[in-house]
Amino acid sequence: MALKLSSKGENALRALITLGQHQGELLTVKEIADLSLVTMKYMEQIILLLKINGYVLGKRGANGGYTLHLPPNQINIGEVIRKLEGPLAPMGCVSETAYEACLLEPNCLLKPLWKRVRDQIAFVLDQTTLADLLEQKLTNQLVNTI
Amino acid sequence: MALKLSSKGENALRALITLGQHQGELLTVKEIADLSLVTMKYMEQIILLLKINGYVLGKRGANGGYTLHLPPNQINIGEVIRKLEGPLAPMGCVSETAYEACLLEPNCLLKPLWKRVRDQIAFVLDQTTLADLLEQKLTNQLVNTI
C-alpha cells in the first residue's frame, strides 16, 4: 500500500473508540485488546502511548483499568495520529507540523501535488473527532470532489 | 510519517517529469538520475518498472536512452503510483482496487473515516496527469474543504 497507516495508529483509535463506547467505566487492557483482536501486551504499549499523550487515564490494581481523560468531542483524530505516528504529509517538504527541506524544492513540480494530498488528508482527519466516529457521523456524508 | 510515500514512487514521477520536459529526446538513466539526486543504478531499477508498465520506451546501445511511451496527458499519476506501490487506500478494507477483508469490518467505526481518506487521496491523484504537473496547473489552485 502506497500510503498505508500502521497498525499502531489503527489500534490506538480502536482503543479510544472502545473507551468512548464505555464512558464512566474502567476497562482493562485485556478487554480493550480482545475487541481489537490484538494481544494484550501489544495493546498495552499502545495504550501507554495514549496515556503519555493525555488521552486516557489509568487506574492501577485490582478492578483497575483505563478510561478516557477527555470528552470524545475534544479528541481530534488528526492530532492522535500525529502524536502516535508523526506528520500526516506524504513528504516532509509539505508537512505543516514537521517540515523538512529538500534540495530539489526550488523547481519541484511534485510539491504542489503533495501539498494537495497533504491538505486533503489533514482536512479529513483534523476535522474529525472521536465523538464523530462514535456517532457515526461520517457514514452517509458525501465526499467532496471540488 | 504516518502516510509516507516511498522514494520509489517519488523518483518514478521525477523520471517521468524529466522525460516529459525533454519530449522527442532520448535521455540516459544517468541524466535522469542526476536530476533527481539519486544513483544511476537505483534510478535504473525504477525506470525499468516504468518500462514494464508501459510508460517509457528504452533504446539500447550507444546513443540509447529512454523516452516517454505515452503523451503526458495520458499518464495518470494515481495509476502510476498504484502500479509501482500498490493501492492508494490507507487500509485494505477501503481499497477499490485491492480490497482486503477484515474480521472487524461489520461494526467498524473506523472504516467510514478510512474511506473518506482514500477517496480524497484517490481524487487528487486520479485527477492529475503528467501534463498537469508539467504545466504547473496545480500551483495556485485552491484546495477544497467541503
Added chain:
DNA sequence: TAATATCCAACTTGACTCATAGGAAATCTA
C-alpha cells in the same frame, strides 16, 4: 571491435513495525 547504454537478477544493509517477555509498583479484597 570497442565503447556505450539498456536490460536483468541477486544480494546487502538498515530501519522500522509488530510484537514478546519479564518484572516493578500500586490497588483492592478477603
Added chain:
DNA sequence: TAGATTTCCTATGAGTCAAGTTGGATATTA
C-alpha cells in the same frame, strides 16, 4: 496482612520492507 489483580516500564527479538549495491548479459552505434 496476604494474595490477586492490573497498570506501568523497559528491553529484546523476529520479520518485513525500502533503499541501495553489485555484477554481468545483451543490444546498438561508430
